[in-house]
Amino acid sequence: MNVINKPDVIGNKWIGARTIRPDGADKVTGRAAYAADNVMPGMIWGKVLRSPHAHARIRSIDTSKAEKLAGVKAVVTHKDIVDFPLDKSVMLGIQDMRWMCRNVMAREKALFHGHPIAAVAATSEEIAAEACKLIEVDYEVLPHVIDIADAIRPDAPILHDFVQFEGKPSNIAGTMVLKSGDIEAGFKDADIIVERTFDSRPVHQGYIEPQACTVSYAADGRVTIWSSSQGQFMVRAMTSLLTGIPQSDIRAIPAEIGGGFGAKTIIYLEPVAVMLSKKSGRPVKMVMTREEVMRATGPAPGSLSTVKIGAKKDGTLVAAQGTFYLQAGGLPGSPLRGPVGCSFAAYAIPNVLSVGYDVVSNRSKVAAYRAPGAPLGAFATECVLDEIAEKLGLDPLEMRLKNSAREGDKAIYGPVFGHVTFAETVDAIRRHPHYTAPLDRNPRPGVKRGRGVASGFWYNAGGESSVQVNITEDGNVVVTTGHPDVGGSRASIANVVAELFGIEHKRVSVLIGDTATIGFSNLTGGSRVTFASAMVATLSTEKVIGQLKERAAKIWNIDAEAIKWQDGMALPAGDNAGKFPPLSLKELAARANDMGGPIGTQVQLNTTGADPGFATHCVDVEVDVDLGIIRVLRYTAAQDVGRALHPSYVEGQIQGGVVQGIGWALSEEYLYDRNGKLDNAGFLDYRMPVCSDVPMIEPIMLEIPNPKHPQGVRGVGEAPIVPPLAAIANAVYDALGKRFTSLPMSPPKVLERLEQP
Amino acid sequence: MADIRYLAPRTLDEAVSAYAAAAGAGRILAGGTDLIVQMRAGMVRPGTIIDIKKIEEMTAIQETPDGGFVIGAAVPGAVLAEHPRFGKAWPGVLEAINLIGSTQVQGRASAGGNLCNASPAGDSVPAMVAAGAAVTIQGPDGRRSLPVEAVPAGPGRTNLAPGEIVVSFTLPPRPKGSGDAYLRMIPRTEMDIAVVGCGVNLTIENGVVKAARVGLGAVAPTVLLVEDAAKALVGSKLEDAALDAAAAACSAACRPINDKRGTIAYRTRVAGVLLKRTAAIAADRARGA
Known part of the structure; x- marks a missing residue:
């Protein structure tokens, strides 16, 4: 579209002002009013019965005893949810309804501990919970598999018979390949090649508000949904598909949202509540507990990545190869385009091969999380770049500047770049007093400090x-x-x-x-x-x-x-x-x-015209070498934000993305017990950073207007979570002289690594 | 969905008889910061809850004529922190109690609840063990006293007899040159549970350790009194050799498990590290006392 009313940035009165927020x-x-705050006359409560097994065939479900319990008004199972047969994909945006119908209510199999099996609506939450216990499910318990490396072994338990890879039943449910140039020739041309393998655990988005909804199926067949989501139209469309009710009969009313970070771009409860309300004739309210949120709603995937990069002696990158396995959970749908498309996008590398594999395993299905998948790719790529710069004796930022993609370059994911603002973010860090300040590397006995940098890319939309x-x-x-x-x-x-x-x-x-x-x-x-x-x-x-x-x-x-x-x-x-x-x-x-x-x-x-986002970060860490604890001392994040319509919010986006990245790097992980049950389904043992864990994060907002937008706006929410994983790992290397390729860098892992030669 | 009976007696006798009468279905409620959480998680379903916060003796802080303290089992951490003299005499015990939960939780959480919850990771317990605290217990057969370390029997289990309630902690008078400290290792900076906790209590005379006690948490089914570590310190001037020996004794005493909070190897190693760091703080306080 044409540029309309391009504002005089200097003369603006309100654009760029820190006005009082309307909410x-x-x-x-x-x-x-959040989703759980809604009440209606005659409202009853819905509860979900969840699988106690990580992997089991469902032979039968008998709900008769539950239906007879006093106070129970309706029971639903997968039979009440529209079945999308496995042989034909039906897409809503990036979501395949074959997987969504099975995620909302298990059909043939329970695919993870916590997978919904049935749901009950009753006059109180307690009765609904009691009735869930009366539902008799005949399970054939199957061997389960959680980690990527185990799931891709030839003898791994197979989750889905219909998934084939290279002609054989497999847990690899999909691939994505992007390439340019001639990768083999590129590596032949390189003076130095570094190849490393990295892994990380799934992490949760950590929104404070659990999923919740109230649904009223009226006598005339019209449905009203009050719920918390990142898209009321998504709620309407997905509920319509999963219940068979036309969109014109569904009104989805968005509540105030208590955090989403991508996770609330899909639904869990709404179609179930609709069918409970339809069957009972009453408005039905459903609110997840924190434990249910942790067990059954989508985290970001875990990853197993190998990145190999070749460079000339002067630091010119000549070839890059990435292989990214992402942990989809029980049903396919990893965000492969994150690492596959973003990892090398900021760089002008003539020969690239970037491949992603979508790996299913017996854990909750992934959902979007800020720049889905991109931080995992950047973790691997930006650590390898750091190592190359070190081996070549180059400043890591200088090397990034030297290799920055330029206007007119064809991005590996398709389009030809307009003005590329990556170099500006690198330069902003390079000249910042944080990067140029001396670092006291051994402030006290037993304490070592280091500094690291990394960059990130996100498409925007x-x-x-x-x-x-x-x-x-x-x-x-x-x-x-x-x-x-x-x-x-x-x-x-x-x-x-x-x-x-x-x-x-x-x-x-x-x-x-x-x-x-x-x-x-x-x-x-x-x-x-x-x-x-x-x-x-x-x-x-x-x-x-x-x-x-x-x-x-x-x-x-x-x-x-x-x-x-x-x-x-x-x-x-x-x-x-x-x-x-x-x-x-x-x-x-x-x-x-x-x-x-x-x-x-x-x-x-x-x-259209959403130009991509670039970010470069610099971080100082301190390692307690006797306890293995890593603390972040100072953090500076430079990003091209286009035009900050409301700077406080833009700063908040940058700071929030960094904090989530710090948690991903240092302390957050899903831990499973031997039976495939999540062992830390709550905020006590799922360790997100608390305020005292992080320093004030200094955002550098580079306002380089997007020429394709009337105010010059560029998306700002995703890019800041892309660099922190690698930036922190690079800082830890700088402090200890040892590279960490496995996240989170938790204290036991750090201490163990320090004891190795 | 059975109903829960809630009682808030004003005397210990009433509390003990109600608790005994409830048999296994009774639970004592002090601050409730463990009990309510466990009930919500479906881990316990008490038939009778006996709230002891209305019993004066259990919420009182008393100073004994000889310079000791008697702390009611239900005294919240925040209240103890405001006492003008307790924190000066027992800074380690106070900082351990004040580490239970968050600032909000401190308004409710008590050392008595922390002890009776019988988690090996309870923060106040290693510090109380190091302090040489004794608990007063009242039950259907009257009163008795036990050293703190004798109360836990295993994770979630105590050596209290049916109907017995922990009434108070008695901390002995402080000889001159005494200091105590508590440190715990948590991955975060707050809002977390000890992966290892260490309490050290020292009395130093002319630079020489005259008395020492060491309590270790989260490294065994119960909080440990590590006598070998204390022996290594007594008679020393806290030289590196003595500290190394005490640290080694701590590591040797560990019988931890691998769980979501830490590994066996990690806990064993960190127990020794914390001993040295905690002893250094306790010694500073002792020298200043």
């Missing part, structure tokens, strides 16, 4: 957005978008719309519509929503300003083209247009009905 007062006073802009009768502005706000989209849109109208920020309200009140809008994810909705909000606002000019034209009896809009008022564009006192938004709104009716519009668009 702030409700959140700090506890008034914000555009896609469908709808935005309504309506002028209230008293001359203020109500904006409705179709996106749940997980990263500050309301605050950002308010800034844009206030700027364009030239009115006080507080006169603009931004709301999130439901599927019945706003046009189709795609998920909040992929760092797309502020990019897309600011673009569409701009078009909507400009249309409304056009309407306002037409009203003024009518009143003054001159051409609309002879009118300009400035500071919230219509004015004659010049002396030739005539002399009229300005007409303010309030005055035009007051006269709206006399002059043609209500003022407002909705614009719907499939947006």
Whole structure:
């Protein structure tokens, strides 16, 4: 699309201002209505019976005793969920309904401990839980497999008979290959080749709000869903597919969301609650416990990666090969395009072969998590680059600068790059006082410090957005978008719309519509929503300003083209247009009905032009060599953010991504017992960093406007989680002289590695 | 879904008889920071809950004429922290109690609950063991006293007889030149459970260790009193050799398991590391005392 109304960045009043967030007062006073806060008259409670086995064939399910328990109103099993046969893929976005129907309710097999088997709705949560225990399931327990390395062995238990790889039954359910040049010739040309294998454990997104919904299936067959998600239209579409109810009969109303980070781009409860409500004739509420969230909702995959990179003596990269196995969980669907497409994207490497394998195993199915898969690829690639730079005696940042992709280069994942802003992020770190400051490597006996850097890439995305802009009768502005706000989209849109109208920020309200009140809008994810909705909000606002000019034209009896809009008022564009006192938004709104009716519009668009995001990070760590504890002392993150519509939110995105990366690198992991049961299904033993574990993270926002966006916006939410894993591993190497290739770098692992030669 | 009976007696006699009457179905509620969590997780389903926080003796902090302290078993960590003299006499015990849970949990959590929960990883227990604390117990057959280390029997199990309730901890008077300390290893900086915990209590005279006690947590089914470590320290000036010997004694005393919080090798090694670090803090305090 054309660049519209490219703003004068310096002269902006609201764009770039740290305005008060629209959701702030409700959140700090506890008034914000999250999914679990909804109650309805006559409402009953749904509970899920989950598999006690990591892998079992389901021979039969007998629900008769549960149905007879007093207070039980409905029981559902997979028979109540639409079956998508295995031989034909039905896609909704990137989700295959064959896997989603089986994830929501196990069909042939229980594929992980915690896999839903049946669900009960009863007059209380306790009765529903009690009834679940009365459901008799005849399981044929099967050998299970959790880790990638075990799952790809020739003698591994096979999860799905229909999955074949190289002509044999296998747990490798899919592959993705990207290549350029001639990889073998490239390595022949190299003066130095480094090849390393890395592994990591699955990590959870760690949102505070568990999945929850209330569903009302009314007597006329119309369904209303209140739930917390990253996309009410996704909730509607997926529920429709899994229940067979047409989308026009489903209204999905988004609650305030208590964190998603990608995980709430799929659903677990809604179709089950719909069928419980349909069967019982009552509204049904379902709320997951934290334990259920940990056992059965999607984490990011674990990984097993081998990266081999060849370079000339001067540091020029000539060949790169990546092999990435990702742990999908019980059903296929690893985010292969993350590591396969992102790992080498920031670099101009003539010969690349990047291959991903989607490996199923008996653990919960993965869901999106911030830059899905990309941190795993960057962990391997950026550590190998660090090693090459060290071996060649080059500064790791200089080497990255030397090899940065450039405008006009063809990206391995397809498009030709426009202006590439990677080098700017590297340079920002290279010149930052953090990178240039001396480091006290041995501040105390038993303590060693090190510094590391790494970079990251994320595609970013555009896609469908709808935005309504309506002028209230008293001359203020109500904006409705179709996106749940997980990263500050309301605050950002308010800034844009206030700027364009030239009115006080507080006169603009931004709301999130439901599927019945706003046009189709795609998920909040992929760092797309502020990019897309600011673009569409701009078009909507400009249309409304056009309407306002037409009203003024009518009143003054001159051409609309002879009118300009400035500071919230219509004015004659010049002396030739005539002399009229300005007409303010309030005055035009007051006269709206006399002059043609209500003022407002909705614009719907499939947006394009989301340029990729680049980030480069620098971190100092301190290692207690007797306890194996790694602490992060200082962290600086440079990123091209395009235009920070609301800088506080952009900083928050960068800081949040880094903190999640720190947890991934140092302390978070899924631990399974011998029976394939998750052993740490809670925040006590699933160790996300707490405030005192992390330093203040310093974001460097490089505002290099995206030329394809009216305000210059670039997605900012994903890129910051890509570099930390490698940056921290490189810092630990710098401190200890030992490379860690396995995450998390937990204290027992560190101590064990320190004892090795 | 059976109903739960909740009792909040005002005297120990009432509490003991109610607890005895409830037989195996009764549970004592102090701060509830373990019990409520266990109930929510479905690990325990008590028929009767006996809340002991209304019993004066169990929530009192008393100073004995000889300079010791008697701490009610249900005294919350936050309350103990505000006592003007306890933390000066027993900084190690106080810091251990104050490590139980988060700031919010400190408003409820007590040393009595921490001991009776019988987790090998309870933070207050190694410090109490090092302090040489004794517990007063009341049961259907009257009162008795036990050293703290004699109370846990194994993970989740105690040596208390049916109907017996831990009433208070008695900490002895402090000779001049005494200091104690507690350190734990956790992967995070807070909101975590000890992978290894170590309490050390020293009395130093003219630079020589006259008395020492060492308690170790999370390295065996119960919290350990490590007498060999204490022996290695007594008579020394805390030279490297003595500290090495005490650390080795700690490692040798470990009988840990591999679990989600740590490995056998890790715990065994770290027990010795913590002994040295804890002893250094206790010694500083003793020299300053």
